[in-house]
Amino acid sequence: MTSRQDRKRVRKAPEERRQEIVAAAARIGLTEGLERITLRRVADDLGVRSGLVGHYFPTAEDLVTEAFTSAAAGELDALLPETAGDRSRGSAVRVLQNFLARLSGPVFDDVSRLWLNARHLSRYRPVLNEGVVRQELLWCRRVEQVIAAGVAQGSFRCEDPWEAAVRVIAVLDGVNSYTNTSAQQRSAPLIDMVRTFTEAELGLPRDALLPHGPAADGSDREPRPADR
Template identity: 45%
Template sequence: MTSRAQPIRTRKLPGERRAEIVRTAAHIALEEGLERITLRRVADELGVRPGLIGHYFPAVENLVSEAFSHAATEERASLMPCEERGLPADARLARFLVRLTDGEYRDLSRLWLNARHLSRFKPGLRSAVRAQESETRTALTDLIEEGRLAGVFTTGDAPGAALHILVTVDGLGAYANDDAQVEHPALDDMAIATAERLLGLAGGSLRRASSCADR
């Protein structure tokens, strides 16, 4: 009787395994919430023993914080992709705001609500939330300042305008858990209209800028 050859199992490098764990935890967070991240749950998703996850993350709180940071970083990269840096500032801002309001980012809005609530009780997660907020605020401030220097935006306070826009976006995100969402056209354009008012743009100009950039 011939023996069947056993598949060769390749051990992943520590960096690869750690990144895989964080990606998996981030996926769980987006789909079900940060509370659902446990060493056993992540291990089950990856088909490994919980002890392996514990080797990289002895404290699950650290994994929760890194999972949130990973998801938020990926979100920012997709909202402000590097390949669009050659576009005018108003077109890039328009695309950023249109993407945020088209419904595709509802799971991420829920994640931010989830993270901000839990961060009251988890110092590590609180630090991660603050760091990600700062990164996004800086990226938007830089974009607005670029537009101001190019003569596209008229604001004299780029950081203040960025903060105002992001607070409006966060306010809209508070509806993310409402399955019977309030339906009103004002909600679709609230962040965009706020940006236009703060930056000295005509009403409807940001949506037009977004459409023109696609041509």
């Protein structure tokens, strides 16, 4: 059997190697927790020397922050791409329908746990705290852009898209805070909470943001803001 030291080392471009290290650390953070990310652990997973990882990330805190940022931003790009709020790219209602539907699936549980983990650790780690704050604002900004597009399209009624986005993300975080503990016992009352709150926040009729909407009669008509 060939030992790790005997394997042929492959020289990679610096940026490629750095991305490989961050991706490996992000996988560990998502599946096991950010506390499990160490220079040695990442090196072992990649089959390289820990000194190579340390060359790109002199401290574990820098690597943990980069791993969290990569995982959180990558999930956001998958759920709500940067172009999702472009008013010329289609219905903001459809964008939110897809966004909320994907958030409710079990695939998002690992990311929910990652956020809980990062917020806890950020209390003691200033560098990670800065990274968490940046990602929080980025998530809110993406939602704000979609809401603003929906207002411009006449689909949403909202005086301040930024404040609405912050409240939607806060409700999402509140629901996800039970991921590690009583999620099963609380799932039924909470399963539609983010969606129904968002509908009310944007002046939409109930169930307007169900993934197979918007019209109950099966037509492709956009839901209009509800009268209040």
